Amino acid sequence: xxxxxxxxxxxxxxxxxxxxxxxxxxxxxxxxxxxxxxxxxxxxxxxxxxxxxxxxxxxxxxxxxxxxxxxxxxxxxxxxxxxxxxxxxxxxxxxxxxxxxxxxxxxxxxxxxxxxxxxxxxxxxxxxxxxxxxxxxxxxxxxxxxxxxxxxxxxxxx
Numbered sequence: 001x002x003x004x005x006x007x008x009x010x011x012x013x014x015x016x017x018x019x020x021x022x023x024x025x026x027x028x029x030x031x032x033x034x035x036x037x038x039x040x041x042x043x044x045x046x047x048x049x050x051x052x053x054x055x056x057x058x059x060x061x062x063x064x065x066x067x068x069x070x071x072x073x074x075x076x077x078x079x080x081x082x083x084x085x086x087x088x089x090x091x092x093x094x095x096x097x098x099x100x101x102x103x104x105x106x107x108x109x110x111x112x113x114x115x116x117x118x119x120x121x122x123x124x125x126x127x128x129x130x131x132x133x134x135x136x137x138x139x140x141x142x143x144x145x146x147x148x149x150x151x152x153x154x155x156x157x158x
Contacts (some may be wrong), residue, residue: 007132008054016081019058024137032057032058032059032089032104033089033107034058034059034060034061034089035053035059035060035061035087035088035089035094036060036061036062036063036087036088036089037049037050037060037061037062037063037085037086037087038062038063038065038068038071038085038086038087039062039064039065039068039084039085039086040064040065040066040084040085041064041066041067043084043085045082045097045127045128046062046084046085046125046127047082047127048126048127048128048129049097049126049127049149051127052099052100052126052127053100053103055100056100057100057102057105058089058100058103060147068082068084068085068086068131069082071086072086072093072095075088075093075114075115076093076114076139076143076148077093077095077114077115077117078117078141078145080119080145081096081117081119081139081141081147082095082096082119083095083096083097083117083118083119083120084096084156085119087104089107090106090107092106092107092113092114092115092116093115093116093117094116094117095114095115095116095117095118095119096114096117096118096119096120096121096125097118097121097125097126097127097128098116098117098118098125098126098138099125099126099138099151099153100126101122102116102138102150102151103116106140111140111143112142113140113141113142114141114142114143115116115140115141116138116139116140116141116150117138117141117147118136118137118138119139120138122134122135122136122153124136124153124154125153130158133154133155135152135153135154135155136152136153136154137149137150137151137152137153138146138150138151138152138153
């Protein structure tokens with residue numbers, strides 16, 4: 001391979017890499033905000049979700065609290081969308097086992113919304129990772145409680 005082709009391949013690879021990073025909200029010079037997580041003291045799946053976020057480039061600060069409803073209320077999370085932990089990042093609420101990729105997408109797109117939620121504790125969501133094939137949805141919600149599917153995981157719905 002000559003020097004021109006080697007340089008061309010390097011440029012193409014670098015461009016592809018930058019595009020991929022840009023899609024995940026981690027483009028060069030862009031800093032991912034810190035995620036602040038409020039969770040119960042004995043919740044192992046919350047700890048696993050925090051590991052998932054860190055493995056995907058997020059800095060995470062955790063607070064063990066006894067009353068999660070207080071934080072859900074503070075961040076505008078509808079009770080119907082509740083899960084086992086509540087977080088805040090970049091001005092958005094994150095409720096439950098939301099995949100890091102969806103948080104990055106949220107931060108990149110910056111929709112007018114209160115945040116993302118994965119209600120309950122789906123068995124295949126990050127932090128649960130049971131590999132059952134159970135489908136689940138990540139919901140984008142507004143302060144008034146209205147929500148829509150932001151991302152679907154698992155088999156397609158009929």
